[in-house]
Every structure is written in C-alpha cells, then in structure tokens.
Amino acid sequence: MYDIQVITPLGDTVTARYTIQPDTCPVCKRACEVKAIGPKAIYPQHGDQAKKKLQLVHRCPRQACGSLFVVEYSARYDSASKVYFDVSAVYPRTPAPAEIPEGVAEISPKFVEILNQSLAAESHNLDQIVGIGLRKALEFLIKDYCITKFAEKADDVRSQMLGACIKNFVADQNIQSCAKRAAWLGNDETHYSRAWTAHDITDLKVLIGLTQNWIANEVLTAKYLAEMPEKPPGRT
Ligand SMILES: [Zn+2]
Secondary structure: OEEEEEEOOOOOEEEEEEOOOOOEOOOOOOEOOOEEEEEEEEEOOOOOHHHOEEEEEEEOOOOOOOOEEEEEEEEEEOOOOOEEEEEEEEEOOOOOOOOOOOOHHHHOHHHHHHHHHHHHHHHOOOHHHHHHHHHHHHHHHHHHHHHHHOHHHHHHHHHOOHHHHHHHHOOOHHHHHHHHHHHHHHHHHHOOOOOOOOOOHHHHHHHHHHHHHHHHHHHHHHHHHHHOOOOOOOOO
16 A cells, blocks of 8 residues: 545645556556656545545656656545545557468458457447447458358348358358357347347457457468469479
C-alpha cells in the first residue's frame, strides 16, 4: 500500500491509500516501470466513501511509446474497515489486435476488421454486442473463404444464410465442423433466448479461432503443394 496526496474537485488536498502501480503500458502492451506523474485526482467531492474513485495520470517510460494513460482506482475496505483504493480500470482501453494466422487476412480483410472491432467492444465491457460482432465476423470469414474457392458461385454464397453456406460450400470437415458450431453460438448472441446455455462468448471465440486456423492450414498446405508438386529432376 502507498499513501498519496490527491486533489478533490474543490481543490482540497487529501491523503489516499492505494495499491500497486500497473506494470504494463495499456497502449504499447509492454511491461515497463510505469511512474505516476501529476495530476492525481479523487472524486466526487461529497457522498459515500465506498463510491469514490482515484485517478492517477501515468506515462509509459519507453521511448518508442511514451504515451500518457490514466489508472483508475475504486474504493475498497480493508479488514480494519479503512478505505483504500484498488485498480479498477485503465484508460485508454486499447485491446491487442487479434492474432490472425498467415493467409486469412488476404482471404477476408473485413473479417479481421470486424473481429478487432468486436474485441474493442469487449475491452470497453460492451458485453451485449460483442457476440453480435463475432457472429458478423464469422459470416465474413466463411463467405469470403467460400468465394475464394468458388468464385463462379459468389452470388449464391452471398445470398445464402450462413448455415446453408457452411453446409453447401465448405468441404473440409474440420472447417465445416468448427464453423457450424461457431454459427450456432453466434446465432445465440443475436436471439432473445439462448439454445446453448452451457456455452458462451469464450467458446465462440475459441471456435472462430479454430475455424480461421483450419482455413489457414488448408490454404497454406495448398500453396506449398502447388509450389512444390514434385522433387526436382535427378534428386532422390
Ligand atoms: Zn507504452
């Protein structure tokens, strides 16, 4: 625990106890020895101690970043019923970009864009719309993948429902199995009632990850088989 002098909305200086400093920059995501630099604020001026917040401005010490950010602490009570402040949020909330395997972004740049927007929504605790975004990202991934494979049937792919598209145009069993289940969970995110009560957004993210990985495996395998169809002549 540390004691710090902080300023109230009316300009008074009071002492607040708070827990650890963050050890990671929320902008560049690198571990670093973060230091609080002014200003240091506590708010609101009046009211319940338990609802007070402490905000400290920090700066990332890395020369390659150097961004300012705010660490917000919420009031807690210790075992002696004394108020202290513990980290509850860090602003800006900048999620790390989604990990996309090689080849997938070329097939569906929109999938990557929508997936990253969904993760941004998740980082802002917008939990009611994250699943809807993931469901949309899945549709773009599957339809763009199908159009890549069946360019002559692009209009059919675009017009069909996602489930039908997976069934009719995805031949690889691993991609089809994972995409089908991702679509089931994704549809749950858009409907009033859930069909899959034991599975949630975490499972949906895993299934979308599996789907994109199976697609990447297929695309990369096909690429190398096409580039290296046979051994060079004279080699054993
Ligand atoms: Zn940084």
